[in-house]
Structure formats: C-alpha cells, structure tokens
C-alpha cells in the first residue's frame with residue numbers, strides 16, 4: 001500500500017499486515033512497525049496522549065495495545081518520555097498514524113521508533129470495532145502478522161496461552177539492586193536531580209514505571225530499587241523507612257515470592273505503599289483473592305471515588321486483574337472504588353501503616369489528580385520515624 005508521506009522520506013511503501021483475534025475476527029491493515037509477527041493478549045487503551053509512555057510501561061509486557069484515540073504518532077517520539085529503559089508492549093494497533101510529525105521535542109517518527117525497537121504494529125484498522133468486540137467478549141489472544149497469511153495469524157492467535165498463571169514481574173524486573181536519583185521532568189530543565197535527604201525507600205521492581213520513582217525522589221526520598229524476587233530479610237537489612245510495591249505485568253497469583261516477602265514486611269510494621277500489581281500482592285499477603293477481569297481498565301480517564309470524602313478523582317489505569325473486595329479481611333478498609341464498574345481501587349490496613357491503589361497516581365500518561373497518595377506514604381514514614 002502506498003501512502004503520501006512527508007516524514008517517512010523515500011519509504012512510503014507499507015507492507016500489508018493482519019490482526020487476527022482468537023474469536024476468529026480478522027482485520028487487514030498496513031504494517032507500521034517491525035517485520036514478523038507477535039502473539040499476546042489484546043487490550044484497548046482509551047488514553048488520548050502518552051503512547052510512548054504506554055509502549056515503555058513494563059506492565060504492558062505480553063499485551064498488544066489497541067488505541068481508541070484515532071490519530072497516534074503526530075507528536076513523534078523523543079528520548080525522554082519513557083517509563084523504563086526499553087519498550088515492553090508486545091504490539092500496537094492504531095486507526096491512523098499521521099504522516100507528518102510536529103512537536104519541538106520530537107526526534108523520530110513513530111514508525112521508525114517501532115521498527116528500531118522491534119515492535120510489530122498495525123495501522124488503518126477499525127479500532128472502534130475492536131473496542132466494541134473486546135468490551136463484548138473480553139480481552140483475548142491476538143496476533144499481528146506482517147504479510148497476508150490469515151490462517152497462520154488465526155492459528156497463532158488461538159494458541160496464545162493467556163495471562164492467567166503467568167509470572168512476568170520477575171522477568172521484566174531489574175536483576176540488580178540500583179540507586180535511583182532522577183526527579184520528574186521540567187520544561188527547560190529535563191529530568192531534575194532533587195535533594196534526597198528525608199526518607200530511605202526500598203522499591204520492589206515488579207516492572208516499575210520510572211515516574212513513580214521520580215515522584216518519590218521529588219518528595220525527598222532516597223531510593224534503593226531491588227529485584228522482584230528479593231527476600232524480605234535483604235530489604236530489612238537496608239534499613240528502609242518505607243517499602244514501595246511497584247506495578248508490574250502478569251498474574252499476581254504467580255508472584256508467590258513477593259507475597260511471602262510482603263507478609264514478613266507486614267509483621268515488621270514498616271510503612272508500605274503499593275500501586276497496581278503492588279495492591280494485588282498486598283491483598284494476597286493479607287489473605288484476599290485476586291481475579292481476572294473481563295476487559296480490565298486501560299486508559300487515563302477513569303473516575304475513582306474516595307469512599308470516605310466522596311471526592312471523585314480522574315485517574316490513569318492499566319490492569320487486567322483486580323482484588324475481590326469481598327475477600328478482604330476485617331483489618332482492611334476500602335478507600336477507593338471505580339465509578340465505571342464498582343471494582344476495588346484502593347484499601348488500607350487499620351492495624352498497620354500499609355495502603356495501596358489499583359490505578360496509577362504517577363500518571364505518565366494521565367491526570368495528576370491523585371498524586372496526593374504519595375504524600376500519604378511520606379506522612380506514614382514521618383510518623384514512624
């Protein structure tokens with residue numbers, strides 16, 4: 001297929017690509033990324049901005065992301081808007097990639113970035129139809145294949161093993177302990193280097209988004225980031241003021257190593273703050289259960305209610321599993337619920353300085369409404385000091 005192009009230079013030829021779903025639906029479009037094929041769980045994301053942050057969010061490991069926003073890529077990509085040191089999404093589906101990029105920070109076009117990072121991606125498909133289909137039938141296995149072999153794409157999509165039972169956190173995690181010093185991005189300065197004096201936070205890297213670490217650094221935390229499988233004893237030996245449980249991909253039920261570590265940390269009454277997978281792991285550590293959702297929540301326009309104050313926050317979300325609120329023990333108090341479907345969005349313990357949130361207070365991309373949760377963690381550490 002030939003497209004008019006200003007930015008792609010000589011290369012205006014885009015090979016045919018297929019998106020096949022496990023339910024048998026097939027979409028034909030053009031490849032705007034790497035060659036070959038990719039097989040993963042297909043989910044839709046309703047964010048209007050932030051595709052680069054989404055592609056580099058480790059929680060999207062083994063997920064193909066279909067963007068509901070129709071034009072993706074018009075701001076190009078840059079070296080800064082990344083949430084980890086590499087791309088993680090297994091594939092990208094969009095309606096249209098504008099052929100001209102326009103942004104003062106852009107250093108590359110989206111198709112060039114996708115190719116460079118080996119992400120298989122399809123454009124010129126009906127993403128509204130895909131969204132309706134996933135809402136009706138739920139997230140499912142899918143394959144993007146460059147070429148026109150429909151039968152092969154369908155067979156690969158049907159063969160996807162599913163997200164349940166998969167421990168992906170230990171795979172995407174750093175394998176070495178690291179110190180983190182970078183603060184949030186500021187116009188004219190780039191990423192800052194805040195003074196880190198007040199609290200020592202040990203952050204479990206289950207697939208942590210960098211903006212969580214940057215916000216904690218901004219708030220005066222000295223950060224030690226440890227691999228997902230680090231035993232609690234090693235964390236305690238670092239003498240932390242608080243422990244952070246990160247977001248991450250895969251099924252929380254497959255992260256027994258983390259659940260065991262959190263049980264020990266709870267016994268020590270150290271301030272604990274969990275985000276997304278971190279919430280699910282904290283829940284399992286106190287005996288609650290997690291379940292797989294039908295489509296999950298992926299986007300940056302999700303209303304969440306603080307059940308105590310009644311205040312509604314618009315939040316960023318990215319999860320396919322959830323904590324079953326009915327299984328929470330008596331010492332857990334529900335703090336937040338989703339106004340889309342009533343699912344549990346946050347809880348805290350009444351007998352320990354531990355709390356968590358299912359969405360993403362660090363945004364990136366998304367609204368900053370609920371960034372206040374980081375201050376709650378800071379004040380819990382202040383009280384324990």
Ligand SMILES: NC(=O)CC[C@H](N)C(=O)O
Nearest residue numbers: 247248276277319320321
């Ligand atoms: N962003 C996350 O931490 C996702 C958590 C978990 N993998 C889920 O899909 O629910």
